[in-house]
Amino acid sequence: MKALKTYLENNSYPGRGILIGKTETDMVIAYFIMGRSTNSRNRIFFECDGGIRTKAFDETKLSDPSLIIYAPVRVLGETTIVTNGDQTDTIYEYMQVGRSFEDALRTRKFEPDGPNWTPRISGVVYPDNTFKLSILKSDGGNDAQCVRNFFEYAEPLTNQGRLIHTYKQDGTPIPSFEGEPKVFEIGGNIDSFTETVWNALNPDNKVSLFVRYISLADKSVQTRIVNKNV
Numbered sequence: 001m002k003a004l005k006t007y008l009e010n011n012s013y014p015g016r017g018i019l020i021g022k023t024e025t026d027m028v029i030a031y032f033i034m035g036r037s038t039n040s041r042n043r044i045f046f047e048c049d050g051g052i053r054t055k056a057f058d059e060t061k062l063s064d065p066s067l068i069i070y071a072p073v074r075v076l077g078e079t080t081i082v083t084n085g086d087q088t089d090t091i092y093e094y095m096q097v098g099r100s101f102e103d104a105l106r107t108r109k110f111e112p113d114g115p116n117w118t119p120r121i122s123g124v125v126y127p128d129n130t131f132k133l134s135i136l137k138s139d140g141g142n143d144a145q146c147v148r149n150f151f152e153y154a155e156p157l158t159n160q161g162r163l164i165h166t167y168k169q170d171g172t173p174i175p176s177f178e179g180e181p182k183v184f185e186i187g188g189n190i191d192s193f194t195e196t197v198w199n200a201l202n203p204d205n206k207v208s209l210f211v212r213y214i215s216l217a218d219k220s221v222q223t224r225i226v227n228k229n230v
Contacts, residue, residue, distance in 0.1 A: 001184075001185060001186060001187060001188065001193075001196055003184055003185060004019075004161070004163070004184040004185070004186065004196070004197070004200070005196055005197075005199075005200040006200075007163075007182065007184065007200075008197065008200035008201055009200045011169055011202075012169070012170050012202045012204075012205060013034060013036065013167060013169060013170035013174070013202065013205055014034065014165040014166070014167055014168075014169070014177075015034055015118070015165055015166035015167035015174070016031070016032065016033045016034065016084040016121065016165060016166045017030075017031070017032050017121075017163060017164065017165035017166070018030070018031050018082055018083075018084070018121050018122070018123045018133065018163070018164055018165070019031075019161045019162065019163040019164075019184075019186075019197075020082075020123050020125060020131045020133065020153075020161065020162055021156065021159075021160050021161025021162060021184075021186045022129065022156045022157070022158055022159070022160065022161075022216075023158065023159055023186060023187055023188075023213075024158055024159065024187075025215065025216055025217070026190075026213040026214055026215055026216060026222075027125055027129055027131075027156075027213070027214040027216065028161060028186055028193065028211070028212075028213055028214075029073075029080060029082055029123070029125060029210075029211070029212045029214070030161075030193075030194075030197055030209065030210065030211045030212075031072050031073065031082050031084075031209070031210045032197065032198075032201060032206065032207075032208065032209045032210075033054075033072075033084070033207045033208050033209075034201065034202065034205040034206050034207055035205060035207050036170075036205060038061060038063075039061070039062065039063045039064055039068060040068060040207070041207055041228075041229075042056050042057050042058055042061045042062060042229070043055070043056060043057060043068055043069075043207055043208060043229070044056075044057050044208055044227040044229050044230075045072070045208040045209075045210050045225045045227060046225070047223065047225065048071070049074075049075075050074070050075040051071055051072070051073035051074040051075050051080075051081075051088075052071070052072055052073045052210050052225065053069075053070070053071045053072070054068060054069050054070060054071075054072065054208070055069060056069070057227075057229035058229075067085065067111055067113060067118075070085050070086045070088065070089075071086075071088050071089065072084065072088060072210065073088070073210060073212070074088050074089070074091075074092045076092055076095055076096060077127070078126075078127035078219055079095065079124060079125065079126055079127060080124065080125045080212070080214070081095070081122070081123075081124050082122070082123045082124075082125075082210075083120065083121065083122040083123070084120060084121050084122075084166060085111065085120050087104070087105065087108045087120050087122055088122075090104045090105070090107060090108055091104040091105065091122060091124065095124075101122070101124050101132055101134070101150075102134075102150055105120075105122060105134050105136060105148060105150075106148065108120060108136060109136055109146035110136050110137050110138050110143075110146060114143055115141070115173040116173045116174045117137070117138035117141065117143050117173075117176070118166055118167075118174075118176075119135050119136060119137035119138075119166045119176050119177060120134075120135070120136040120137075121133070121134065121135050121136075121164050121165065121166055121177075122134045122135075122136075123164075125214065127219075129156065129216060130152075130153060130154050130155075130156065131153050131156060132150060132151060132152050132153065133150075133151045133153075133162060133164050133181050134148070134149060134150045134151065135148075135149050135164055135177060136148050136149075137149075137176045137177070138176065141173070141175075141176075151164075151180060151181055159185055159186060159187050160183060160184070160185060160186065161183075161184050161185075161186040162181040162182070162183060162184075163181055163182045163183075163184060164177060164181040164182070165177055189213075190211060190213045190222045190224055191224065193211060193213075194209065194211045194224045194226060197209060197211070198226045206228055207227075207228055207229075208225070208226065208227045208228065209224075209225070209226040210223070210224075210225055211223070211224045211225075212224075
C-alpha cells in the first residue's frame with residue numbers, strides 16, 4: 001500500500017483511474033475521478049441500482065454534461081462493470097445478450113475532446129473472481145487511429161491490484177497513459193484502503209472516489225463513496 005500511496009502522491013493529475021485486485025477475503029474495485037476545469041470538478045458520485053452515477057454538485061455551474069455525467073459502475077448479475085464514461089452502458093448491453101467485454105469496446109474509441117483525446121478506460125470483474133482491464137486511446141495523439149488494449153487477469157494474485165488511468169501526467173495537451181496497468185500491493189479493510197487512496201490523490205484536482213469490496217466467500221458487497229464536494 002505504501003507504493004500505491006507514493007505513486008498517486010507523485011502524480012498531480014493521473015485523471016480518472018481504475019484499480020482492480022484481490023485481497024485474502026475480497027475482490028477490490030476502486031474508481032477515482034479528478035478535474036482541472038470548473039465543469040469537471042463540479043461532480044459527485046451517488047449510488048444507483050447497485051452501481052453508481054455521476055451528477056453535478058451545483059446544477060447552475062454545469063456547462064457540458066456530455067463527457068462528465070454517466071454511470072461509472074453497473075452490475076449485471078454477479079458481474080461488475082466499471083468505466084470512465086458511457087461505455088459502461090455499451091458493455092452492459094453487450095454482455096446482457098451474451099456478447100463479450102471486448103466485443104463491446106471494439107465499437108467505441110477515445111473521447112472526442114481533442115487535443116487531449118482522453119482515453120476510455122474500462123474494467124470488469126466476473127463471478128469467478130477473474131477480471132479484465134482495457135484502454136482505448138489515440139495513436140500517440142493522432143486521432144486518425146484508435147489503439148485498443150485489453151488485459152486479462154485469469155489468475156489474480158492475492159494482495160495485488162492493477163491500476164490503469166487516463167493520463168500519464170499533467171500537461172498541455174495531457175499525455176495519455178502508456179504501457180500495462182501498474183502493479184501494486186493492496187490490503188486492509190475497505191475503510192483503510194479508501195482512506196489511503198483518497199488521501200494520496202492531489203488535493204486540488206481530486207473530485208470523487210468509489211471503492212467496492214466483494215466478498216470471495218459469499219459475494220456480499222461493501223461500498224464506500226467519497227466526494228470532495230459535500
